[in-house]
Amino acid sequence: MTGPFDVAVICGGVGAARFLRGLVRAVDPARVCAIVNTADDMRLHGLAISPDLDTCTYTLAEVINPETGWGLVGETWQAKETLDRYGGQTWFGLGDRDLGTHLYRTQRLAEGATLSEATREITAAWDLALSIVPMSDDPVRTRVTVASGETIDFQQYFVERQHADTVTSVEFDGAAVAAPAPGVIDAIATADRIVIAPSNPFVSIDPVLAVPGIREAIIARRASTVAISPIVGGTAIKGPAADLMRSFGHQESAAGVAGVYNEIAEHLVIDDIDAPLTDAVRSAGMTPHVTNTMMSSIDVARDLARFTLDRVVI
Amino acid sequence: MTGPFDVAVICGGVGAARFLRGLVRAVDPARVCAIVNTADDMRLHGLAISPDLDTCTYTLAEVINPETGWGLVGETWQAKETLDRYGGQTWFGLGDRDLGTHLYRTQRLAEGATLSEATREITAAWDLALSIVPMSDDPVRTRVTVASGETIDFQQYFVERQHADTVTSVEFDGAAVAAPAPGVIDAIATADRIVIAPSNPFVSIDPVLAVPGIREAIIARRASTVAISPIVGGTAIKGPAADLMRSFGHQESAAGVAGVYNEIAEHLVIDDIDAPLTDAVRSAGMTPHVTNTMMSSIDVARDLARFTLDRVVI
Numbered sequence: 001m002t003g004p005f006d007v008a009v010i011c012g013g014v015g016a017a018r019f020l021r022g023l024v025r026a027v028d029p030a031r032v033c034a035i036v037n038t039a040d041d042m043r044l045h046g047l048a049i050s051p052d053l054d055t056c057t058y059t060l061a062e063v064i065n066p067e068t069g070w071g072l073v074g075e076t077w078q079a080k081e082t083l084d085r086y087g088g089q090t091w092f093g094l095g096d097r098d099l100g101t102h103l104y105r106t107q108r109l110a111e112g113a114t115l116s117e118a119t120r121e122i123t124a125a126w127d128l129a130l131s132i133v134p135m136s137d138d139p140v141r142t143r144v145t146v147a148s149g150e151t152i153d154f155q156q157y158f159v160e161r162q163h164a165d166t167v168t169s170v171e172f173d174g175a176a177v178a179a180p181a182p183g184v185i186d187a188i189a190t191a192d193r194i195v196i197a198p199s200n201p202f203v204s205i206d207p208v209l210a211v212p213g214i215r216e217a218i219i220a221r222r223a224s225t226v227a228i229s230p231i232v233g234g235t236a237i238k239g240p241a242a243d244l245m246r247s248f249g250h251q252e253s254a255a256g257v258a259g260v261y262n263e264i265a266e267h268l269v270i271d272d273i274d275a276p277l278t279d280a281v282r283s284a285g286m287t288p289h290v291t292n293t294m295m296s297s298i299d300v301a302r303d304l305a306r307f308t309l310d311r312v313v314i
Numbered sequence: 315m316t317g318p319f320d321v322a323v324i325c326g327g328v329g330a331a332r333f334l335r336g337l338v339r340a341v342d343p344a345r346v347c348a349i350v351n352t353a354d355d356m357r358l359h360g361l362a363i364s365p366d367l368d369t370c371t372y373t374l375a376e377v378i379n380p381e382t383g384w385g386l387v388g389e390t391w392q393a394k395e396t397l398d399r400y401g402g403q404t405w406f407g408l409g410d411r412d413l414g415t416h417l418y419r420t421q422r423l424a425e426g427a428t429l430s431e432a433t434r435e436i437t438a439a440w441d442l443a444l445s446i447v448p449m450s451d452d453p454v455r456t457r458v459t460v461a462s463g464e465t466i467d468f469q470q471y472f473v474e475r476q477h478a479d480t481v482t483s484v485e486f487d488g489a490a491v492a493a494p495a496p497g498v499i500d501a502i503a504t505a506d507r508i509v510i511a512p513s514n515p516f517v518s519i520d521p522v523l524a525v526p527g528i529r530e531a532i533i534a535r536r537a538s539t540v541a542i543s544p545i546v547g548g549t550a551i552k553g554p555a556a557d558l559m560r561s562f563g564h565q566e567s568a569a570g571v572a573g574v575y576n577e578i579a580e581h582l583v584i585d586d587i588d589a590p591l592t593d594a595v596r597s598a599g600m601t602p603h604v605t606n607t608m609m610s611s612i613d614v615a616r617d618l619a620r621f622t623l624d625r626v627v628i
Contacts, residue, residue: 046360046420078390082414086439088421096410100396106360107402125400 005131006031007309008191010218012204013040013052014069014238015230016197017059020130022301023195024060026309029129033187035214037199038115038134039142039172039207040154044092047102048109051155052204053119053134054101061126065095072097091160116181133187135208138178142207145169154203163240167247170202175210188217193312194265196227198293200241201260202248209264218264226267226311227286228293228304229254233273237294253277258284267311269293269304287311319445320345321623322505324532326518327354327366328383328552329544330511331373334444336615337509338374340623343443347501349528351513352429352448353456353486353521354468358406361416362423365469366518367433367448368415375440379409386411405474430495447501449522452492456521459483468517477554481561484516489524502531507626508579510541512551512607515574516558523578532578540581540625541600542607542618543568547587551608567591572598581625583607583618601625 006027009020011034020034034056041050051070058064058072065071075095083090094102101122108118114137123132142154146165157163188194199205209215218225234252236242242252250256254270255277261268262285270277271293281288289311295301320341323334325348334348348370355364365384372378372386379385389409397404408416415436422432428451437446456468460479471477502508513519523529532539548566550556556566564570568584569591575582576599584591585607595602603625609615 043424044421045417046362046424047417048360072396076390076392076410078410079393079413079417082386082411083418084414086414086418086436088414088418094417096390096392096413097396099393099410099413100398100400100402103359103361103393103408104397104400104402107358110357110360122400 004031005033005187005191007193007195008033008035008187009195009197010205010208011036011052011056011197012199013037013055016052016199016204017056017064018295018301019195019197019228019305020056021059021298022295022303023305024130025298025302026305032130033183033191034130034132035135035184035187035208036132037204037207038136039140039175040158040203041139041141042153042155044089044094046106047099048106049092049102050105050115050119050134053132054098056132057123057126057128060128060130060132063126068093071095092155114181116183131183133183134181135184135214136178136211137181138174140175140178140207140211141173142203143171143173144203145171158203158240163243167240167244170206172207172210175207176212178211180211180213185213185217188214188221192224192314193309194218194221194225195308196225196261196265198228198230198237200230200236200239200244201257202241202244215264222264223266224312224314225265226269226289226308227257227261227265228269228308229257229271229274231257232271232293253280254288255280255284258286258288262286269308269311318345319347319501319505321507321509322347322349322501323509323511324519324522325350325366325370325511326513327351327369330366330513330518331370331378332609332615333509333511333542333619334370335373335612336609336617337619338444339612339616340619346444347497347505348444348446349449349498349501349522350446351518351521352450353454353489354472354517355453355455356467356469358403358408360420361413362420363406363416364419364429364433364448367446368412370446371433371437371440371442374442374444374446377440382407385409406469428495430497445497447497448495449498449528450492450525451495452488454489454492454521454525455487456517457485457487458517459485472517472554477557481554481558484520486521486524489521490526492525494525494527499527499531502528502535506538506628507623508532508535508539509622510539510575510579512542512544514544514550514553514555514558515571516555516562529578536578537580538626538628539579540583540603540622541571541575541579542583542622543571543585543588545571546585546607567594568602569594569598572600572602576600583622583625
């Protein structure tokens with residue numbers, strides 16, 4: 001392949017961001033294209049908010065807020081305090097510094113820029129060498145139906161209710177008529193390797209795959225595609241991935257993940273602790289590779305990135 | 315009259331806010347209705363911004379930023395710093411604390427609340443006893459044509475270009491189809507007295523009068539209406555009022571103001587320094603009243619308010 005990128009990574013939020021942080025230390029960042037879920041995006045207080053794009057951008061720029069895991073370091077909460085006075089919605093944390101990003105993106109979209117363009121401008125301002133690209137410039141919104149029968153927006157499920165509800169189904173509103181953002185299909189088609197980041201399969205990776213053309217493009221590259229299991233020792237590192245595995249009839253294990261990804265990826269990287277599951281992964285249709293996937297430091301993340309890339313021989 | 319208000323005040327921004335601050339010390343604040351210009355409102359970064367409403371609210375709540383004359387005291391500029399990084403629009407100052415107000419208003423409007431309702435909620439949160447009411451719940455936008463032939467938004471003229479351009483004409487887009495906000499006509503029709511605050515006649519008071527029904531309602535109460543001249547000693551206390559007087563063919567003086575307001579108000583309060591102009595004011599069709607109008611302290615503002623109200627005998 002001779003495309004512009006060596007690696008295309010399908011990304012959600014925190015787990016993907018941590019992986020990318022290692023990846024840009026393992027390969028030339030300019031040769032990395034991160035294709036990021038935007039189905040968690042929302043409008044709040046009139047602002048265009050893209051949580052996964054910002055988490056990836058801030059993490060790669062080394063300005064993510066270490067206390068919260070989202071938003072910017074050195075954050076203050078003055079706008080929130082005023083909102084509190086009015087009894088406004090404050091369940092979604094909007095720090096003062098972070099607000100500047102939402103203000104900029106909202107203004108650029110109002111001026112007719114695409115989300116890709118606004119994202120490119122934002123990442124350039126943080127001096128990022130890798131490409132961070134939204135899965136689509138069209139609006140796609142994850143809607144979650146919970147056990148009570150209610151259907152709610154993803155952030156309401158995830159943040160406001162702290163993913164305490166049992167999910168019965170997930171839909172990606174708008175996905176059917178969305179187009180992949182410019183460069184997405186090309187990156188997948190021409191990168192040496194495609195990585196499915198250790199993100200939630202159902203609410204972070206699935207929305208990307210739901211954009212017409214993306215799943216098919218990855219399937220065409222199945223032999224060069226390697227996923228990293230977000231389930232370690234039967235639980236998720238973070239968030240509701242394990243709960244969703246169960247809800248959707250999969251085993252809460254690395255083998256269950258293999259059952260979810262076997263159509264799109266040949267390889268599955270699983271954690272040392274899950275070494276006993278290699279046969280089960282193979283039975284589920286993927287080639288297992290065992291290493292330390294717990295990204296407790298940048299070095300571990302870099303080693304995980306190297307290991308992951310090396311699974312695909314080119 | 316037996317309406318809910320003793321005084322209805324037609325208001326712009328800073329000058330009006332200072333007068334109101336004195337007025338609520340001269341009479342029962344609960345009997346004061348401030349009808350505020352909203353033609354300076356704008357959308358910026360997707361947010362609904364109402365500068366004159368906020369200046370009145372913050373000033374009356376004693377939380378106006380004394381350094382800037384707008385926004386909130388104790389302000390920080392973290393969002394602006396992030397915006398600066400992106401090269402975003404920062405000519406309109408959005409402090410972090412102030413942003414909370416815009417976020418709240420934007421969210422409420424998106425939820426279907428009217429601007430009146432959002433304003434009532436905001437002023438209630440600041441424990442204001444007076445009523446602060448937008449002139450209209452419908453969008454009206456001041457558009458300024460400058461000497462170069464360009465037509466620009468008011469805030470662009472006023473803030474971005476610091477009112478350096480010569481104005482050739484002013485229009486109030488949307489005014490013809492706007493309706494007065496609920497309670498506005500009633501307040502004018504039933505208040506004991508109507509005050510035209512010392513605001514810019516052309517870009518603060520005129521837009522209010524341009525909302526169909528408001529000018530007529532004030533004319534019907536002409537004998538009970540008293541204006542305070544924003545021109546003192548031939549110049550404006552603040553802003554481009556004197557320049558605009560000249561551009562629109564009026565003398566830059568309290569007598570010129572009388573020529574502008576004689577149709578709607580019987581009385582004109584002018585500053586001590588303009589005492590020699592009483593005859594000219596009378597010739598221009600208004601009854602002059604001379605006192606100190608320079609609101610250098612709350613006490614002066616309170617005394618000015620008392621003096622102003624006493625001009626109308628009921």
